[in-house]
Amino acid sequence: xxxxxMVSGKYWLFYLVPALFFYVVFMAYPLLDSLxxxxxxxxxxxxRTFVGFDNFITLFTDPDKSTxxxxxxxxxxxxFVIHMLVQNSLGILFAVILTDRTMQHRDMYRTIIFIxxxxxxxxxxxxxxxxxxxxxxxxxxEKIGLGFLAQPWLGNEKTALPLVALVSCxxxxxxxxxxxxxxxxxxxxxLIEAGRMEGASSWDLFRKIKVPMIMPVVGMIAIxxxxxxxxxxxxxxxxxxxxxxxxxxTDLIGTLFYRVGIAGQHPVGIPDTGLGAAIATIxxxxxxxxxxxxxxxxxxxxx
Amino acid sequence: MHTGxxxxxxxxxxxxxxxxxxHIALIFWSxxxxxxxxxxxxxxxxxxxxxxxxxxxxxxxxNFLNYASILHDGDFLNYFKNSxxxxxxSLLLVLLIGALAGYAFAxxxxxxxxxxxxxxxxxxxxxxxxxxxxxxxxxxAFGLLNTVFSLIPIYIAMGIPIAxxxxxxxxxxxxxxxxxxxxxxxxxxFCIFRMIIIPLIRPALATVGIYNLVxxxxxxxxxxxxxxxxxxxxxxxxxxxxxxxxxTDWSKVLAVLTLxxxxxxxxxxxxxxxxxxxxxxxxxxx
Numbered sequence: 001x002x003x004x005x006m007v008s009g010k011y012w013l014f015y016l017v018p019a020l021f022f023y024v025v026f027m028a029y030p031l032l033d034s035l036x037x038x039x040x041x042x043x044x045x046x047x048r049t050f051v052g053f054d055n056f057i058t059l060f061t062d063p064d065k066s067t068x069x070x071x072x073x074x075x076x077x078x079x080f081v082i083h084m085l086v087q088n089s090l091g092i093l094f095a096v097i098l099t100d101r102t103m104q105h106r107d108m109y110r111t112i113i114f115i116x117x118x119x120x121x122x123x124x125x126x127x128x129x130x131x132x133x134x135x136x137x138x139x140x141x142e143k144i145g146l147g148f149l150a151q152p153w154l155g156n157e158k159t160a161l162p163l164v165a166l167v168s169c170x171x172x173x174x175x176x177x178x179x180x181x182x183x184x185x186x187x188x189x190x191l192i193e194a195g196r197m198e199g200a201s202s203w204d205l206f207r208k209i210k211v212p213m214i215m216p217v218v219g220m221i222a223i224x225x226x227x228x229x230x231x232x233x234x235x236x237x238x239x240x241x242x243x244x245x246x247x248x249x250t251d252l253i254g255t256l257f258y259r260v261g262i263a264g265q266h267p268v269g270i271p272d273t274g275l276g277a278a279i280a281t282i283x284x285x286x287x288x289x290x291x292x293x294x295x296x297x298x299x300x301x302x303x
Numbered sequence: 304m305h306t307g308x309x310x311x312x313x314x315x316x317x318x319x320x321x322x323x324x325x326h327i328a329l330i331f332w333s334x335x336x337x338x339x340x341x342x343x344x345x346x347x348x349x350x351x352x353x354x355x356x357x358x359x360x361x362x363x364x365x366n367f368l369n370y371a372s373i374l375h376d377g378d379f380l381n382y383f384k385n386s387x388x389x390x391x392x393s394l395l396l397v398l399l400i401g402a403l404a405g406y407a408f409a410x411x412x413x414x415x416x417x418x419x420x421x422x423x424x425x426x427x428x429x430x431x432x433x434x435x436x437x438x439x440x441x442x443x444a445f446g447l448l449n450t451v452f453s454l455i456p457i458y459i460a461m462g463i464p465i466a467x468x469x470x471x472x473x474x475x476x477x478x479x480x481x482x483x484x485x486x487x488x489x490x491x492x493f494c495i496f497r498m499i500i501i502p503l504i505r506p507a508l509a510t511v512g513i514y515n516l517v518x519x520x521x522x523x524x525x526x527x528x529x530x531x532x533x534x535x536x537x538x539x540x541x542x543x544x545x546x547x548x549x550x551t552d553w554s555k556v557l558a559v560l561t562l563x564x565x566x567x568x569x570x571x572x573x574x575x576x577x578x579x580x581x582x583x584x585x586x587x588x589x
Contacts (some may be wrong), residue, residue, distance in 0.1 A: 003569075005553075008413055009413055009415060010418065011411075011492075012407040012408075012410060012411035012416065013407070013542050014407075015403045015404060015406055015407035016403070016404050016407050016408075016419065018399075018400040018403060018404075019400045019401065019403065019404035019463050020404075020419070020423075021425065022400065022459045022460045022463060023423055023426060023460055023463050025456070025460075026441075026457050026459070026460035027426055027429065027431055027434070027439070027460040027461070027463075028422075028426075030429070030434035030441060031429060031433060031437075032439045033434075034433060034435075034436055034437045037436060038435065046457060090332075092442060092496075093328070094329070094332070097325040097328070097329060100322070100325070103322050103325060104322070105326075109332075109333065110330045110575075111572070111575045111577065111579075112332075112333045112336050112337065113333075113336065113577070114571075114575065114579055114582075115336055115568070115571065116336060116341070116459045116515075116580065117417065118517055118567050118571045118578060118582070119521070119567065119568065120520070120521035120523070120525050120539055120563070120564070120567075121521065121523070122539050122543065123539075123542070123560050123563055123564050124339075124541060126546055127339050127340075127342075127343050127554070127560060128339065128543075128555070128561060130344065130553060130557070131339055134354065136358055136553070137358065138357055139355065139358075140357075140359055152442065170335065171338070174579075174582075175582070175583060178579055178582075178583040179583055183498045183582065192458060197490045202500040223428070227428065227430055227533035230430070230431075231430045233432075233523075233524060234523050234524070237523070241476070251304045255444070256317070257432075258434075258510075258528075261435070262434045262436065262439065262528050263528075271436075273436050273440075275546075276436050277436050280433040280434075280436065283430075283433060284433050287430065288567075291428065
């Protein structure tokens with residue numbers, strides 16, 4: 001489609017105007033401006049004054065605020081690690097099984113694994129909250145001799161966070177499964193065949209051929225998991241509350257950001273946009289610091 | 304190739320046994336996926352007390368009153384309608400705007416266009432939630448707070464990067480002969496876009512549509528921060544209200560959850576291949 005289509009860039013810019021408009025006005029600009037907001041005081045709209053790094057200093061020196069921030073930060077990291085270990089390992093395992101062409105009922109399994117991914121986190125979160133309620137499941141569990149399992153797990157500070165994270169893994173495991181499946185399918189069959197001819201075991205094939213070949217996808221999934229986890233909010237909102245109950249033990253960066261910057265928290269009830277923006281800015285920096293090196297490390301082969 | 308197939312046939316009996324472990328793992332996981340959904344659906348047909356008697360099996364007496372009362376309560380249908388309006392208008396606009404941009408990027412090759420292209424697809428990685436504080440102020444300033452129109456421009460902005468990415472690639476691959484014929488006939492470029500390009504990129508439009516449908520429909524964050532007015536609430540936001548309101552009556556809560564989950568679930572089961580391909584499109588190609 002080149003001949004006769006050669007017109008000036010100005011002409012094509014015309015087709016780009018709507019996309020640029022929405023993208024710039026509702027994504028690029030608010031994102032950059034949010035970063036700027038972190039250098040301004042922000043209790044009310046209109047009377048904003050430049051305060052330099054004050055918001056960041058408050059966030060890290062005020063005893064209450066810094067405790068909340070670091071706790072949320074650590075919880076988010078734990079949340080991320082659980083996803084990497086459980087969700088993404090299961091994703092690899094499922095993908096290995098689903099790409100074995102001699103395995104039966106692969107389509108059915110694949111469809112089932114992916115069901116939760118299409119549902120709203122809010123709905124699955126509420127559903128698991130009910131399922132895990134001992135008042136309801138207790139009698140049944142006792143009948144099958146598992147009565148000791150009927151405990152208020154979501155009300156226990158030690159178990160709440162891992163459980164919430166596991167529900168989230170249950171929800172999203174379909175994505176890494178499908179991405180790994182595609183990656184395995186892209187490995188040239190001759191390569192596997194050649195390995196087999198030389199007498200390599202399945203485990204050898206997996207470790208020496210398949211894993212190196214899917215490294216770019218591993219990096220991609222790590223990035224996706226990282227970005228999504230630093231924005232996780234819905235699952236805690238549904239299963240616990242915006243305060244990260246019990247006793248802030250499931251408080252993530254996402255819920256903290258909501259309380260501080262959007263909703264306003266006890267006792268004032270007025271959002272502190274400056275402080276909220278500071279949290280967002282740090283998250284942005286953390287994401288860049290995590291994403292860019294991973295991209296460089298895992299995506300270079302493609303170039 | 305031929306020898307490969309033979310090899311597989313010979314090994315199939317031996318390998319069938321090897322799959323027992325795989326089947327056990329996947330059946331266990333399938334159970335873990337289906338069980339909560341089963342519990343949700345069957346218990347939504349019980350009444351408030353019989354739900355505790357035998358929570359994991361079919362109701363002795365089917366009770367449809369939960370559904371009747373939820374559907375009678377006008378709010379639920381209104382939430383549903385709001386979500387429908389928001390998602391459909393956002394999707395159509397994303398597809399239209401994305402296709403126009405993809406058409407431009409496919410034809411206009413230059414340093415500026417390349418830079419613009421990279422700038423736009425960078426949005427696939429940017430978490431827009433970080434911009435929420437500013438977006439909230441903008442929505443307030445535009446007077447869109449508490450209206451469904453606050454959501455549409457933001458969803459469009461969220462959907463554009465992937466749309467531009469997928470559609471540009473797709474339009475580039477359209478053979479030149481197909482569009483040249485149009486040029487010969489003296490058709491304008493917009494006419495070619497409308498008559499030739501759009502019909503040809505339908506599969507890509509479907510991919511982009513599904514990719515965006517699920518996050519738009521399932522979004523809780525933006526409705527939560529923009530909308531407090533009952534009449535403008537989206538389905539999920541409404542579900543949070545009903546969940547609180549019916550908390551003492553779980554069969555009703557489960558009926559609300561079932562009604563909210565069913566539309567997407569039916570669509571998914573009817574076309575799971577397209578859904579899976581669509582939802583993993585950005586990631587796999589990127």
